[in-house]
Amino acid sequence: xxxxxxxxxxxxxxxxxxxxxxxxxxxxxxxxxxxxxxxxxxxxxxxxxxxxxxxxxxxxxxxxxxxxxxxxxxxxxxxxxxxxxxxxxxxxxxxxxxxxxxxxxxxxxxxxxxxxxxxxxxxxxxxxxxxxxx
Numbered sequence: 001x002x003x004x005x006x007x008x009x010x011x012x013x014x015x016x017x018x019x020x021x022x023x024x025x026x027x028x029x030x031x032x033x034x035x036x037x038x039x040x041x042x043x044x045x046x047x048x049x050x051x052x053x054x055x056x057x058x059x060x061x062x063x064x065x066x067x068x069x070x071x072x073x074x075x076x077x078x079x080x081x082x083x084x085x086x087x088x089x090x091x092x093x094x095x096x097x098x099x100x101x102x103x104x105x106x107x108x109x110x111x112x113x114x115x116x117x118x119x120x121x122x123x124x125x126x127x128x129x130x131x132x133x134x
Contacts, residue, residue, distance in 0.1 A: 070107050070110075070111055073103055073104075073107040074103075074104055074107050074108070076100075076103060077099075077100040077101070077102075077103030077104035077107065078100065079100070080096055080097070080099055080100025080103065081096075081097050081100035081101060081104070082100075083096065084096030084097035084099075084100060085097055
């Protein structure tokens with residue numbers, strides 16, 4: 001029995017060829033050949049401008065969480081209550097659920113105590129214009 005070297009030359013492939021498979025690499029077809037559409041517009045789809053990527057608009061919940069402070073606090077309080085009630089036990093559960101309830105209560109109380117004039121935004125002031133109302 002002859003001993004074969006494990007080391008192979010650089011010209012032979014590292015993996016032995018599979019019977020029945022061509023060793024020539026497969027080249028993908030060029031768009032426009034073989035009946036393939038050349039562009040998305042050929043499929044009847046609108047072409048998006050290359051400078052502006054397609055992006056979904058944020059939903060109303062996302063927009064509310066981004067633009068107002070109070071939904072974030074209410075959501076944080078609700079998460080504390082749910083996590084505390086489902087995953088924790090004992091004294092820690094009481095503290096976490098109580099903290100979440102306090103956050104929700106204080107946020108709700110603060111919102112209910114505001115008048116419409118309190119939460120109306122002031123118009124933007126140009127730099128160097130001085131204080132508003134003065």
